[in-house]
Amino acid sequence: MRRILAHLSYDGAGFHGYQRQPNDRSVQGEIEQALGKIHKADGWKSVSSGRTDSGVHGIRQPVHFDSSLAIPEDRWPKALNTLLPKDIHVHSCQYVSSSFHARYDALGKEYIYRINTAPERNVFERHYVHHLPKKLDIGAMQEAAAHLTGTHNYTSFSSPKTDVVDKVRTLFVIDIAKEKDDWTLRFTGSGFLYQMVRVLTGTLIEAGAGDRNPGEVPEILAAEDRALAGKTAPACGLYLAQVFYEQKKMDDHIKKFQ
Amino acid sequence: MRRILAHLSYDGAGFHGYQRQPNDRSVQGEIEQALGKIHKADGWKSVSSGRTDSGVHGIRQPVHFDSSLAIPEDRWPKALNTLLPKDIHVHSCQYVSSSFHARYDALGKEYIYRINTAPERNVFERHYVHHLPKKLDIGAMQEAAAHLTGTHNYTSFSSPKTDVVDKVRTLFVIDIAKEKDDWTLRFTGSGFLYQMVRVLTGTLIEAGAGDRNPGEVPEILAAEDRALAGKTAPACGLYLAQVFYEQKKMDDHIKKFQ
Numbered sequence: 001m002r003r004i005l006a007h008l009s010y011d012g013a014g015f016h017g018y019q020r021q022p023n024d025r026s027v028q029g030e031i032e033q034a035l036g037k038i039h040k041a042d043g044w045k046s047v048s049s050g051r052t053d054s055g056v057h058g059i060r061q062p063v064h065f066d067s068s069l070a071i072p073e074d075r076w077p078k079a080l081n082t083l084l085p086k087d088i089h090v091h092s093c094q095y096v097s098s099s100f101h102a103r104y105d106a107l108g109k110e111y112i113y114r115i116n117t118a119p120e121r122n123v124f125e126r127h128y129v130h131h132l133p134k135k136l137d138i139g140a141m142q143e144a145a146a147h148l149t150g151t152h153n154y155t156s157f158s159s160p161k162t163d164v165v166d167k168v169r170t171l172f173v174i175d176i177a178k179e180k181d182d183w184t185l186r187f188t189g190s191g192f193l194y195q196m197v198r199v200l201t202g203t204l205i206e207a208g209a210g211d212r213n214p215g216e217v218p219e220i221l222a223a224e225d226r227a228l229a230g231k232t233a234p235a236c237g238l239y240l241a242q243v244f245y246e247q248k249k250m251d252d253h254i255k256k257f258q
Numbered sequence: 259m260r261r262i263l264a265h266l267s268y269d270g271a272g273f274h275g276y277q278r279q280p281n282d283r284s285v286q287g288e289i290e291q292a293l294g295k296i297h298k299a300d301g302w303k304s305v306s307s308g309r310t311d312s313g314v315h316g317i318r319q320p321v322h323f324d325s326s327l328a329i330p331e332d333r334w335p336k337a338l339n340t341l342l343p344k345d346i347h348v349h350s351c352q353y354v355s356s357s358f359h360a361r362y363d364a365l366g367k368e369y370i371y372r373i374n375t376a377p378e379r380n381v382f383e384r385h386y387v388h389h390l391p392k393k394l395d396i397g398a399m400q401e402a403a404a405h406l407t408g409t410h411n412y413t414s415f416s417s418p419k420t421d422v423v424d425k426v427r428t429l430f431v432i433d434i435a436k437e438k439d440d441w442t443l444r445f446t447g448s449g450f451l452y453q454m455v456r457v458l459t460g461t462l463i464e465a466g467a468g469d470r471n472p473g474e475v476p477e478i479l480a481a482e483d484r485a486l487a488g489k490t491a492p493a494c495g496l497y498l499a500q501v502f503y504e505q506k507k508m509d510d511h512i513k514k515f516q
């Protein structure tokens with residue numbers, strides 16, 4: 001068995017989330033079905049760096065799986081893409097040591113949230129951008145964002161539907177960029193709780209729309225109460241955009257194998 | 259009865275073309291169903307400036323219909339959008355004289371064809387751009403385009419599946435623009451035959467890829483033989499982008515009514 005690290009993108013609109021589901025279409029389900037066909041064995045397993053919710057998109061998301069087949073690494077993407085549906089695309093595959101783990105080895109992630117504030121919605125972007133025909137004050141959003149970065153307990157800014165107990169995470173950067181009506185929010189952090197980026201975005205939107213004072217963010221963080229933060233922004237605007245691994249460790253993983 | 263001119267956009271990916279079909283989902287079918295609900299009468303009719311094929315998109319496409327209801331024109335878009343599915347959006351509605359006809363009064367149209375030549379396909383654009391991972395020579399394409407503009411019999415550059423007898427049309431402009439790997443071809447003409455833009459695009463692609471000499475275009479036009487032109491490019495890259503009416507006539511239509 002050799003371990004393979006794949007990078008794949010998917011359009012989340014047609015999936016009930018990343019994670020395998022017994023009856024619904026999922027990204028993991030499609031990948032494992034393709035792996036099952038390649039290996040002529042049902043129930044082939046894969047491990048993802050992250051499990052996105054229904055409607056959330058993935059850009060070059062790292063996933064690992066093991067294979068008994070002697071396929072050269074540059075042939076793997078084609079082998080998988082031939083079997084995968086058109087809303088998933090494997091960009092690259094590389095052999096790594098069998099101690100590499102796509103989820104446990106991840107040191108951080110970057111999520112992107114896209115908003116469009118034009119008065120009219122664009123039918124071609126309805127699955128890819130959150131359309132919010134409102135005037136947003138970037139200064140107020142940046143002020144709220146500054147309070148939200150750092151190391152905090154993010155209980156107030158995540159869904160209570162989780163088994164995770166330790167809710168302390170570190171948000172390195174929240175970058176807010178705007179080009180005409182197109183807004184791109186980038187969240188880079190050590191790790192993210194369930195629906196955390198969508199609650200953060202919902203809160204930033206409320207600050208930008210003048211419905212919430214950016215100065216109240218520290219109190220909301222301290223209260224550890226989800227009810228005090230903003231609404232959960234819709235899934236369609238969210239992208240898992242990057243997963244970071246320790247480069248040295250990654251190089252070792254690759255070297256160890258070669 | 260008052261006549262209304264509506265401008266609407268639609269994502270063609272989920273429709274079996276613009277035209278109403280007995281069993282398949284169509285843009286016209288959805289619009290007429292919404293009109294039927296508003297007027298509490300089945301089988302309400304509408305007339306479009308153009309009927310796009312399955313998978314082809316529309317941007318602010320003009321459509322007219324008659325109504326017995328005294329709804330102010332600025333309320334019409336909301337009334338329709340509330341009832342329409344998310345892949346159709348009505349931008350605006352205006353009352354026009356009942357002699358206005360969205361199809362017969364059209365003096366010209368502009369179509370856009372989008373191509374992406376990056377090595378890898380983008381899952382988020384699969385319904386909106388023709389992915390063609392090839393190097394294209396813009397000079398050769400422009401040379402072929404120059405031969406294709408003017409007034410010609412376009413039999414060679416359209417599908418034979420049509421009842422239209424007169425195949426002479428005037429192509430005013432074929433503009434080819436490129437930004438990195440994103441190509442936008444704009445076709446402006448007096449009228450277009452069935453699948454004409456897709457056959458023109460397929461031929462321009464073959465010229466750009468070096469598979470066809472741009473200098474042979476005049477012979478192909480003269481031969482009036484579809485078999486001699488290029489392949490029909492896929493529907494996903496095509497957009498009906500503008501329909502032109504005589505401004506004076508349009509102003510008269512609007513004035514006559516007010």
